[in-house]
Amino acid sequence: MRGLQLADKQLQFFGGSWTEQKLHMLEEYLKAYVKVLKNQRFQCVYIDAFAGTGYREMNSPSLEEGFFAKELTESEPQEFFDGSARIALRTKPSFSKYIFIERSSKRFEELLKLKTEFVSLADRIVFDKNDCNSVLQDLCRGWDSFRMRGVLFLDPFGMQVEWSTLEAVARTQAIDVWILFPLGVSVNRMLPKDGQVPDAWRERLCRTFGASDWYERFYRSSTVQGFFDTETRLVKIGSFNAIADYYLERLRSIFAGVAENPRVLLNSRNNPLFLLCFAVGNPSLKAKETALKIAQHILAKG
Numbered sequence: 001m002r003g004l005q006l007a008d009k010q011l012q013f014f015g016g017s018w019t020e021q022k023l024h025m026l027e028e029y030l031k032a033y034v035k036v037l038k039n040q041r042f043q044c045v046y047i048d049a050f051a052g053t054g055y056r057e058m059n060s061p062s063l064e065e066g067f068f069a070k071e072l073t074e075s076e077p078q079e080f081f082d083g084s085a086r087i088a089l090r091t092k093p094s095f096s097k098y099i100f101i102e103r104s105s106k107r108f109e110e111l112l113k114l115k116t117e118f119v120s121l122a123d124r125i126v127f128d129k130n131d132c133n134s135v136l137q138d139l140c141r142g143w144d145s146f147r148m149r150g151v152l153f154l155d156p157f158g159m160q161v162e163w164s165t166l167e168a169v170a171r172t173q174a175i176d177v178w179i180l181f182p183l184g185v186s187v188n189r190m191l192p193k194d195g196q197v198p199d200a201w202r203e204r205l206c207r208t209f210g211a212s213d214w215y216e217r218f219y220r221s222s223t224v225q226g227f228f229d230t231e232t233r234l235v236k237i238g239s240f241n242a243i244a245d246y247y248l249e250r251l252r253s254i255f256a257g258v259a260e261n262p263r264v265l266l267n268s269r270n271n272p273l274f275l276l277c278f279a280v281g282n283p284s285l286k287a288k289e290t291a292l293k294i295a296q297h298i299l300a301k302g
């Protein structure tokens, strides 16, 4: 149902071509994933932790949902396209199970309609209207890595993904993850040039990175000559590249493998919004190399 016209709805559209890019890359990976696992004994689970409505449209996100999230709303023609949940449901062969998590009541109501639209898959779909961090942590605790393999899509507005959630996912050694890391949309903006990071932001950054050494990585003391005296000032050295490198390093510390070529998603003014990263859970050489090869190919192609 691509391009359905719903002119009567007053909705703001979410994202521009970067949204298409991320969904296209997800779609390509899901297609390859189900093909590779088709004749294996595993139960394959698709987990969409920020499922939205099933369509690509979004109401304007509030600041509570993502710091500086206004940056994300760019007007597009009033058309509705498939969102990640619908993309997963139309991937063939089908997954054994779909877990759709969405915290907003309004979007959740809309999401539930997927059951009537995809009737043949209805009994494989589980909906959950709670915070995805707690849902994912519970799910990973009960994950049967002998029988189950999964793909997780983490598509937040901002910094909603807790590091402890990624740790739980990595521990299963059975889930591959596509992560939209909020590089420009939140993280870079929470690192002011003068190094005066408010406590609430520091705490949020620590929960995102799962570490506190980011401060030393992104700031350096520098001595400058004043009119009468020298003075020591903090200088931000955390460029977009440095932030991206640091996050990849953090991912490598917990996952079996991480794609080397994450994709920077830019807005229409060429400002980085997100870094689309891929991490693989399974440490077995064959599984890891296959997943990375596919993901890296998709990331390179765009």
Ligand SMILES: C[S@@+](CC[C@H](N)C(=O)[O-])C[C@H]1O[C@@H](n2cnc3c(N)ncnc32)[C@H](O)[C@@H]1O
Pocket: 023, 049, 050, 051, 052, 053, 054, 055, 056, 057, 058, 065, 082, 083, 084, 085, 101, 102, 103, 104, 107, 130, 131, 132, 133, 155, 156, 157, 160
């Ligand atoms: C960028 S949108 C997702 C778009 C969706 N993946 C798609 O392709 O259409 C992020 C969604 O996550 C939801 N959300 C935000 N924080 C959440 C949380 N902690 N747990 C679950 N859902 C959350 C928002 O309500 C919003 O619908």
